[in-house]
Amino acid sequence: MKRIIILLLPVFFSCAEKKQEIIVLPEEQVQVDLSAIGKAKLSEYGFFTGDMKMLTPAEGVVPYTLNAPLFSDYAFKKRFVKIPKDKTVAYHADDVFNFPEGTILIKNFYYPADFNKPEENIRLLETRLLINEAGTWKALPYTWNDEQTEAYLDVAGKTIPVSWKQDDGQIRQVNYSVPNMNQCKGCHLRGDKVTPIGPVARQLNGDYPFAEVKQNQLLYWQSHGLLDGLPDIGQVSRLASYEDQCVQVNERARAWLEINCAHCHRADGPAKNSGLHLLASETNPSRLGIGKAPIAAGKGSGGLSFGIVPGKPDQSILQFRIESTHPGIMMPELGRSVIHDEGVALVRQWITEMK
Secondary structure, eight states: OOOEEEEEEEEETTOOOEEEEEEEEGGGGGOOOOOTTTTGGGGGOOOOOOOOOOEOOOOTTEEOOSSSSSOOOEEEEEEEEEEOTTTTTTSSSSSBBBBTTTTTEEEEEEEESTTTTSSSSSSEEEEHHHEEETEOOOOOOOOEESSOOOOOOOTOOEEEEEEEEOOTTTTEEEEEOOOHHHHHHHHHEEEEEEOOSSSSSHHHHHHEESSSSSSHHHHHHHHHOOEOOOGGGGGGGOOOTOOOOTTTEEEEHHHHHHHTTTTSSSTTTTGGGOOOOOTTTOOOOOTTTTTTTOOOOGGGGTTTTTTBBBBOOGGGGHHHHOOOOOOOTSSSSSOOOOOOOOHHHHHHHHHHHHO
């Protein structure tokens, strides 16, 4: 099947309204120069050394992880950050760090053939870059070839069929979606600016097995001259791992809701008008959805009356939406096509035990 190129051209009207005209052309009839957007091949950035598919970081590329990662159709992720030489990150207690111009966040999505052997038979699908250019973050998706030797800039996105053996031995399949450049804004938009989501203090406040030593990530960044302003580590909040069975259900469920929902459902997020604020630090019961009626009722409410009904997950809109895969109902709207069974069960337990 031949690919097509979609061009979005600005059209101006007398009323000063700005719209876009969509023109679809066969690929063979148009040549698009993407050099002004980003490098054509991932290898051109020099992030990795040796065999690219091994994702061995080059000098100056630092691996990191999050305490509570976003669910993306069960994809595994390896994250790296490249901070310009002789520049540092400014610490922020409650929000995304202030990264210097030239910083690049590198997130790689992959599936092992068998989830019980997560380091074997890995298939890389996508690498997403967030590049800080003059204080503005640019999102670029790169898709990997079948040979696993290179990833190419793919501003239009694509769908990739993938299958794997789950931890329980069951074979699962999804049509993994690589977002186009505009879709990236759906999650990363804060106010009128694209911004990272994951690298905040409470997410990075945990250990990572670096090549030299296993160490708290924030302390590692500080000791390597990458982070300024870090207070005593005991004063830094920590987001729970929602997979940690030793942590209380309330903390785990709130962590799951923060990373999967709060990038939109917060005071300055795209869904701020809903009145539903799902950061783990939120203490107002109504803002969490407890006893709160939806701003606009529709099929997204499932005919239910309140966001959360304590003790009754099946009467709670929040539970209804995270258990759905219907495009007009499911939450989050982007980044998944299947239900996160473990996360949904966790939130159900949280609401059930709520008093």
